[in-house]
Amino acid sequence: MLLVLGRRLANVIPTLLAVVALVFLLFSVLPGSFISGMNEDGRSTIDPAVMERMRKEMGLDDPLVERFAKYVAATATGDLGTSFRTREPVTKMLAGRIWPSLKLVLAAMVFAILVGVTLGFLAALKPGSLIDTAAMVGAISGLSLSQFWFGLMLMYLFALKLQWLPSFGYGDGGLRNLILPAIALGVGPMALLARTTRAAVLDVLNADFVRTARSKGMSERRVVEWHVLRNALVLVITIVGLQFGSLMGQAVVVEKLFAWPGVGSLMVDSVFQRDMPTVQGCILMIVLFFLVINTLVDIAYVVIDPRIRYR
Amino acid sequence: MRKLAWLAAAAIAVMGAGAADAQQTPRKGGTLRMTAPYAASFGSLDPHVTPRAQDDIVGKSLNRTLYNWNTAANKLELELAKSVAVSADGLTYTYKLRDDAFFHNGRKMTADDVIFSFTRIMDGSKGYPGARYVRLIKGAVDVEKGAAKEISGLKKIDDFTLEMTITDRVDPGYYFFGGSTAILPKEEVEKGNYASNPVGLGPFKFKEHIPGSRVVMERFDKFYKPGKPYLDKLEVLIMAEAAARDVAFRNKEIDTSILGPAQYVAYRADPQLSKGILEVAEMFTRSMHMNLGSIKPFQDKRVRQAINYAIDSNLIISRLVKDKAYRATSWLPPSSAAFDKTMKPYPYDPEKAKKLLAEAGFPNGFEFEWTTSQNESWGLPIVEAVIPMLAKVGIKAKPKLVEVTVLTELLMKGDHQALIASSLTGPDSLATLRCYYSKTPRTACNYTGFNNADFDKLLDDAAQEGDMAKRDEILKKANNLLYDEAPVWFFNYNKAVLAFQPWVHGLQANPTEITHQYPEDIWVDASSPAK
Numbered sequence: 001m002l003l004v005l006g007r008r009l010a011n012v013i014p015t016l017l018a019v020v021a022l023v024f025l026l027f028s029v030l031p032g033s034f035i036s037g038m039n040e041d042g043r044s045t046i047d048p049a050v051m052e053r054m055r056k057e058m059g060l061d062d063p064l065v066e067r068f069a070k071y072v073a074a075t076a077t078g079d080l081g082t083s084f085r086t087r088e089p090v091t092k093m094l095a096g097r098i099w100p101s102l103k104l105v106l107a108a109m110v111f112a113i114l115v116g117v118t119l120g121f122l123a124a125l126k127p128g129s130l131i132d133t134a135a136m137v138g139a140i141s142g143l144s145l146s147q148f149w150f151g152l153m154l155m156y157l158f159a160l161k162l163q164w165l166p167s168f169g170y171g172d173g174g175l176r177n178l179i180l181p182a183i184a185l186g187v188g189p190m191a192l193l194a195r196t197t198r199a200a201v202l203d204v205l206n207a208d209f210v211r212t213a214r215s216k217g218m219s220e221r222r223v224v225e226w227h228v229l230r231n232a233l234v235l236v237i238t239i240v241g242l243q244f245g246s247l248m249g250q251a252v253v254v255e256k257l258f259a260w261p262g263v264g265s266l267m268v269d270s271v272f273q274r275d276m277p278t279v280q281g282c283i284l285m286i287v288l289f290f291l292v293i294n295t296l297v298d299i300a301y302v303v304i305d306p307r308i309r310y311r
Numbered sequence: 312m313r314k315l316a317w318l319a320a321a322a323i324a325v326m327g328a329g330a331a332d333a334q335q336t337p338r339k340g341g342t343l344r345m346t347a348p349y350a351a352s353f354g355s356l357d358p359h360v361t362p363r364a365q366d367d368i369v370g371k372s373l374n375r376t377l378y379n380w381n382t383a384a385n386k387l388e389l390e391l392a393k394s395v396a397v398s399a400d401g402l403t404y405t406y407k408l409r410d411d412a413f414f415h416n417g418r419k420m421t422a423d424d425v426i427f428s429f430t431r432i433m434d435g436s437k438g439y440p441g442a443r444y445v446r447l448i449k450g451a452v453d454v455e456k457g458a459a460k461e462i463s464g465l466k467k468i469d470d471f472t473l474e475m476t477i478t479d480r481v482d483p484g485y486y487f488f489g490g491s492t493a494i495l496p497k498e499e500v501e502k503g504n505y506a507s508n509p510v511g512l513g514p515f516k517f518k519e520h521i522p523g524s525r526v527v528m529e530r531f532d533k534f535y536k537p538g539k540p541y542l543d544k545l546e547v548l549i550m551a552e553a554a555a556r557d558v559a560f561r562n563k564e565i566d567t568s569i570l571g572p573a574q575y576v577a578y579r580a581d582p583q584l585s586k587g588i589l590e591v592a593e594m595f596t597r598s599m600h601m602n603l604g605s606i607k608p609f610q611d612k613r614v615r616q617a618i619n620y621a622i623d624s625n626l627i628i629s630r631l632v633k634d635k636a637y638r639a640t641s642w643l644p645p646s647s648a649a650f651d652k653t654m655k656p657y658p659y660d661p662e663k664a665k666k667l668l669a670e671a672g673f674p675n676g677f678e679f680e681w682t683t684s685q686n687e688s689w690g691l692p693i694v695e696a697v698i699p700m701l702a703k704v705g706i707k708a709k710p711k712l713v714e715v716t717v718l719t720e721l722l723m724k725g726d727h728q729a730l731i732a733s734s735l736t737g738p739d740s741l742a743t744l745r746c747y748y749s750k751t752p753r754t755a756c757n758y759t760g761f762n763n764a765d766f767d768k769l770l771d772d773a774a775q776e777g778d779m780a781k782r783d784e785i786l787k788k789a790n791n792l793l794y795d796e797a798p799v800w801f802f803n804y805n806k807a808v809l810a811f812q813p814w815v816h817g818l819q820a821n822p823t824e825i826t827h828q829y830p831e832d833i834w835v836d837a838s839s840p841a842k
Binding site for chain 1: 350351352354355357360361435436437438442455506521522523524525548549550551552554555558559561562564714715716717
């Protein structure tokens with residue numbers, strides 16, 4: 001187990017470095033600079049001489065490699081720099097956004113797993129039935145839906161028409177405000193999980209060891225609980241892990257639509273203002289989250305299926 | 312005619328709302344839920360740090376400046392001073408500051424706070440946006456360059472008397488009414504966490520900020536205007552998505568909402584929603600800047616005029632912008648005192664355009680690159696509509712798409728042939744027209760590289776004129792000259808539209824930015840559902 005953890009962690013650092021390097025490179029070729037974030041009413045508010053001084057003090061005139069090295073060194077000590085836009089430490093800005101983001105992603109994943117896995121499982125147990133057809137039509141629709149459109153429809157139905165839930169905002173951070181954005185964000189993974197679970201369960205149901213279990217006289221319920229579920233779970237967990245890990249980055253549209261104060265909306269705002277330290281901090285956070293989730297998934301494989309060993 | 316009709320309609324709408332409010336006694340208490348529509352977050356609650364309109368929505372509640380904009384009177388007025396005496400040369404202003412203005416920490420404001428705030432803004436290592444305005448004060452630039460620690464043009468006579476010497480004969484009100492020059496208490500700023508715990512002079516004090524979601528403020532009982540503010544609580548909710556704002560507004564979860572062109576059409580058509588619409592011609596002019604030095608055709612006035620004649624601006628405003636704009640006549644907006652009300656916009660006349668092009672030596676037209684953003688009211692959709700109109704007279708425009716945030720940088724670099732943008736054109740007409748003064752560098756705002764001796768002379772004369780009415784007359788001539796020279800395609804003035812719920816009263820049709828409300832004048836009646 002420790003070996004698995006060690007190997008995974010060893011992969012995290014070069015991945016992070018590669019991502020940060022890529023972001024650096026992208027921002028160096030994009031038009032616009034920190035000055036874009038300091039304009040007012042279509043005019044620059046900074047005296048050109050002051051601007052030059054600031055560029056120098058911020059080290060923006062240094063060669064890209066030198067700036068990158070400085071950034072990596074500072075990041076290693078937990079210093080993600082200061083936002084061009086707010087003049088506040090990026091770590092402080094991120095700190096206020098992580099918990100709302102985690103809440104949204106967790107809630108979306110809970111929704112996706114509960115609905116998606118259940119639907120997929122039921123569909124697989126009765127292939128070709130009405131429930132199978134309905135579940136798969138739902139899954140394909142869920143995969144094709146635009147988050148923005150689906151979110152608006154949820155607002156329209158549950159807030160405006162039924163008046164059950166608030167249409168937007170963080171409120172007191174409670175469940176009432178979380179439900180709609182979580183469903184809007186979770187519908188894609190839910191659909192994918194439903195399809196994957198169905199395929200995985202069907203695959204296992206036709207496996208030799210299941211036939212053997214049945215021929216031994218084991219009850220169908222016991223076959224499903226002991227053999228099918230456990231074996232199908234490996235594939236399902238892979239999809240859960242991948243979806244869960246990437247959900248924080250995917251939440252941008254939902255966060256903006258529902259005015260949810262997560263990392264995604266902070267990143268988008270910062271990209272438009274060319275607030276590079278904040279963008280880098282947000283990307284770092286999203287990538288880190290993805291890597292942590294993937295590491296946990298790898299560990300989960302070993303726990304669920306002892307046949308899996310990493311060399 | 313269409314524009315005048317709209318202006319009249321807007322004036323009636325605003326006056327109607329005002330008259331109805333005047334008949335009612337403002338109710339004390341209640342909560343107002345305003346929206347911040349321009350981004351998914353606030354930049355900072357430290358007003359000196361941020362140049363953004365989004366942040367000043369909160370700033371108007373928490374902070375106060377030396378002057379403010381009186382929407383009803385359509386002029387600037389003293390806010391933190393009771394009176395001001397101006398020297399004969401028009402360069403020294405002696406302010407009698409308010410002796411009843413308290414910061415939210417309970418301390419009374421004095422002249423030291425004004426000096427501290429302006430000196431802080433001029434810290435050259437920080438690049439604070441308000442420096443653009445404070446540079447007007449004598450010696451401020453020295454502080455910015457690090458050559459002095461104090462602004463020599465600011466002198467404290469006593470706790471409530473401040474002498475300010477400026478370098479230019481202008482009305483300092485135009486410079487010191489924006490949020491980026493707010494007066495802050497030194498002791499709170501020096502604690503180092505001002506943006507997290509702002510302490511200002513405004514009618515509401517800070518209670519809570521959830522970044523990316525909302526700012527909540529409570530009534531400040533020691534605010535200097537008797538009986539104000541009326542509201543107990545003010546929430547500014549971040550809502551960057553127009554479609555989501557629409558649902559929330561219809562669901563009565565928010566009290567005000569900025570409308571885009573599509574919603575404007577829907578709200579005007581709705582019998583209920585149309586009763587709560589506040590409109591104003593904001594001081595923003597949308598135009599295509601022609602970089603006069605970039606290609607030869609743009610150097611000829613006749614070509615620039617031809618472009619103005621070749622485009623059916625009224626058609627674009629009605630079909631694409633859904634009438635959520637007023638046709639631009641010239642550079643200055645109609646709310647400017649120097650706007651010539653007799654002036655007519657360039658008519659749509661492609662034949663005249665062709666004739667002018669032929670006279671200028673371009674009978675077969677020419678080609679240029681047109682830089683644009685995606686903006687729905689003054690970006691790519693407009694450019695795409697104009698291209699076939701220009702093609703009719705032989706001009707081929709090739710669009711080049713960039714992000715809206717980099718437009719200003721491109722303008723400053725002059726790295727464009729033509730560029731469509733929305734520019735602040737008020738309230739200071741002199742400062743606005745100086746963007747076409749030949750000595751104004753491109754990095755400041757002379758984005759077209761305009762150079763005209765007659766225009767320069769008029770601006771020099773205006774700057775020397777102490778009588779403001781006479782100055783406006785001179786500026787009117789300068790604006791008319793600019794109309795004739797046409798360094799830009801005069802497209803439209805923004806019509807800002809704010810939807811409000813029926814229980815909200817006292818909103819102001821602020822032409823400098825409609826979301827910038829002075830919240831001490833706003834009240835909600837008992838039908839408000841907000842707790």
